[in-house]
Amino acid sequence: MNADIKVALVGNPNTGKSTLFNVLTGLNQKIGNFPGVTVDKKTGFCDLPDGRRAQIIDLPGTYSLYPKSRDESIVFSVLADKSNPLRPDLVVVILDASNLKRNLLLYTQVADLKLPVVVALNMMDLAKKGGITIDVNAFAQKLGVPVVPISARKNEGIDQLKSAINYANKIALQEDTIDVEAMAPQLIAKISEEMQVDNPYYALQLAHQHETINFLTSAESDRIEELEQEFNFHSQKAQASETIARYNFINDLLYDTVKRQETAQDESVSNKIDKVLTHKTFGFIIFFAILLFIFQSIFAWSAYPMELIGDLFVWVQSSLHTILPAGPLTNLLVDGVIAGLSGVMVFIPQIAILFGFISILEDTGYMSRVTFMMDRIMRKVGLNGKSVVPLIGGFACAVPSIMSTRNIENWKDRMITIMVTPLVTCSARLPVYTLLIALVVPNKNVWWVFNLPGLALTGMYLFSLISAVTVAFVMKYLLKARERGYFIMELPVYRMPRWKNVGYSMYDRAKAFVLQAGKVIIAVSVILWVLASYGPGDRFERIEQKYKQPQYAQHLKPDDLHRVVASEKLENSYAGVLGHVIEPVIKPLGFDWKIGIALITSFAAREVFVGTMATIYSVDGDAEKMESVQQKMHTAKNPDGNPVFTVAVAFSLMMFYAFAMQCASTVAVVYRETKNWRWPASQFAYMTVLAYLASLITYHLLK
CATH class of the missing domain: 3.40.50.300 (P-loop containing nucleotide triphosphate hydrolases)
Known part of the structure; x- marks a missing residue:
């Protein structure tokens, strides 16, 4: 454009x-x-x-x-x-x-x-x-x-x-604010001449910043360094002199053009509110109450639109099975691509509500206060106050949060923050948690105000923050550095949120979620459908021959026979073989081979778990009886007739996802920020070990 x-x-x-x-x-x-x-x-x-x-x-x-x-x-x-x-x-x-x-x-x-x-x-x-x-x-x-x-x-x-x-001029007409050339006349003249610079302040900035400016060659940077030594240029002293000169200009300008009455209504109101919201005790209680309200709202407000989206996808799948000719292409489209997408699209309302609340907290100025309050805790676990911004941002997504650690000057604080940020529950885990919580936590009210699923979700989010802080505390003793960190932040005055901006944020994030997750899910769903629909050798033919025998046709209804054949084919497919290979490792966690397939596919992105479950149970199920992924998982049974997704299994899975590094984008961004593969590799290793242990303990405690 x-x-x-x-x-x-x-x-x-x-x-x-x-x-x-x-x-x-x-x-x-x-x-x-x-x-x-x-x-x-x-x-x-x-x-x-x-x-x-x-x-x-x-x-x-x-x-x-x-x-x-x-x-x-x-x-x-x-x-x-x-x-x-x-x-x-x-x-x-x-x-x-x-x-x-x-x-x-x-x-x-x-x-x-x-x-x-x-x-x-x-x-x-x-x-x-x-x-x-x-x-x-x-x-x-x-x-x-x-x-x-x-x-x-x-x-x-x-x-x-x-x-x-x-109508702005194409040439600069602004008045000079200070006499720049007086700051370092000989150096500025020499840099201007050798670097062919026509602006004295640009030349002065090159003198100050040549070591960090990426558009200078190393030879140019070295030459500027030589000139600095030749003319005895001291960068910090020059910056101090420049700042004093600038404030002399600013003071004169404001004296002539600005009049101020001795009132500061907004500031004083903000200060009064801060006495409550940033109180060392009540501040944290209020923050916890706000988090609780947000997660209650995510469940309560999204229920109806999620039901509509789920019903829409069930209708689309049923209609396409009716309209399109039977065959592998139809099955790929309906049971692969659309089933996989339906598992994620249904969570758009929850993602939009979460980001709407985050936008409101940022817009009102409250998020800055949360950062300020959490600084006290961060210091005790060996982190910089600036680490709070990535950790709070981790509720949305670990990728931009890890990128935002560049604001942390202290190397040790920055590395610890990068290593623990993926532990904070991001929006990609939200579909996994809400699906599993909806399966096993009854939708009952507690004390007439709170509902149990909302409390469970709040618990998972708080648990992730506590985990991140605990791991940071351990890493404080593992990483060695002499630098001391500092935290400077300006607290804006409280303002009403801009609802248009909140709307933009909800639209933007929901769109990004659909486009980014959608691409991965379509690719994974197609691969998964192929792996689940075909098997090695003549296994599928032998299963067909087996169930054509008269004893099966006599004892099983046609629908039941179709389901048994589909289930056995899935178990003998390439996906089934892969699931059975890793089943001995994950069996102690309460997971069967189908969940194992989802664990593997969701290493691309956490939310793929839901799409994988939708695809697996679509391939496994009855094409004539289309159901939402939640209903399919609710009715799923083990060979012994017991439900697959018990309370123990669901919470074991949530614990696994709470700790596991199941996001290829996060691995990539950690490498890009650290420029060394040992950091993402060690991060992946420690998070996988934590995930396995937490899942194992949870399953055996609840079993």
Whole structure:
């Protein structure tokens, strides 16, 4: 999709940058990786008033162009590197109008790179409530750039911002904020000459960041190092001098353009709420109550839509069996692909509800408080406070959570966080848990408020957090490092959630879940159907001949005979043979060979377990009697006539999935982040051992 102009959004964390991105792009956005690095890149498209199309690039939030993490280093790389395909034609700097002094530092740095700039003064409504009056015209005049007051949450000023983008100059017109060349005149001149740089601040940034900038060659970096030594350049001292000079400019600017009454209503309200929500005792009780409410809601609110989706798939399967001619292709489509997909599609309502709640917690500012509260516990188990972000994010998915550990500067803290994050219950385990809980936990209310399945699911999520923290505590003594970690975080003021944003999040995550899981499940379902529908040698022919004998036809009804033949064929298929090979290993856990097949296939992705069960029981079942996967598993019997899925087996399976590293994507991302196969290999090994032991103990305790 071509764009006429590239626009980068730049701002501090918590300035509403992502909200503005969503407002400008709507659903016309995609997530990928920045070229050459595994940092999330959000891009989207926006129509401008003159009919042109703008590509909007949402750069990671940062307080300064001097990065403290790999995410933050992306900002300078995109803005400064002329060969970067994402280098923008225009930068929109988002400033929190209620906190200008802190936000303007980043603006002055970006402005000095001499790219065309437009300033979006966001949260004007909050500034007004806080008694802050900004003379926007004087502000714009002193900066020399267009300044547009907006409120992204309320969709106010967005058309004016689009017009400002539309009519922005193609050359930078902003006023100089400081005398950059005075910082290191000889060094800047020499770097500019040798590196053919035409911007003094760009040259100064190369001096500061040459060791970490990926677009410089090693020879160029070495040459800059030589020049630094030649001119006695001290990076930290130069940064300190620059920051002081910038704040002198900022103080003068604010003195002339901003008036503040001595009230800070929102801040004081937030502080009062924090006294309760972040209380050292009540804070954790409230957090537990919120988690309990979320998981109760996942079961209660999703029941009806899940039933509708399940019935729809049963109807589709029945209809296709009736309409299409009998044969292997029909069986592959209906009992393989559609049966496998039905097992996962039915969980879309639960995934959407989970992500809706996560989005609300983030939007209101409560998730930041959870991170702050959990910091106290993290320190006791030897983790950095910043480890909380990946662990909490692990409730959604371990892959982006492991990628987010780049913000942890301390090597030991980062490695421990990477090693324990997959233990946190992610959304891929949700279909497995809800299916097994629905099979064995009665849908009864406790104390008129809580239902037992919701309590069981809450227990599994809390158990995963406790497991992660416990393993981290052990690893604290296994990994050795001298560095000390630190945790700095800004707590945003409490705000009402943006319901449109919550809707986007639910749609986006449900779509990603369907597309990502769907691809894997279709592939696995096709392979599995083939393995389950064909067997080695002439086994299937011998079974057909065996059940054609008169004694079977006399004693069994046609439906029962068909089911017995299908069951014996499945057991003698390639999938059955594979299941029987691993059955002796998993028998002590309470698992039969069919569950063994599901354990193998779900190493691709955890949620494939449900699709595998659906496919296996479709192949095993009666084609004329279509049922949902839950009903099939509920009626499944062992050869001795007892149910397959007892309480002991179901909870043993849940314990196995709670610990097992059953996600190829997680293995891949751990390797990509650590650049050494020994880390994902040792992670896979310890998690598999834990899974086996936990499952074994659970089964024998409940049996």
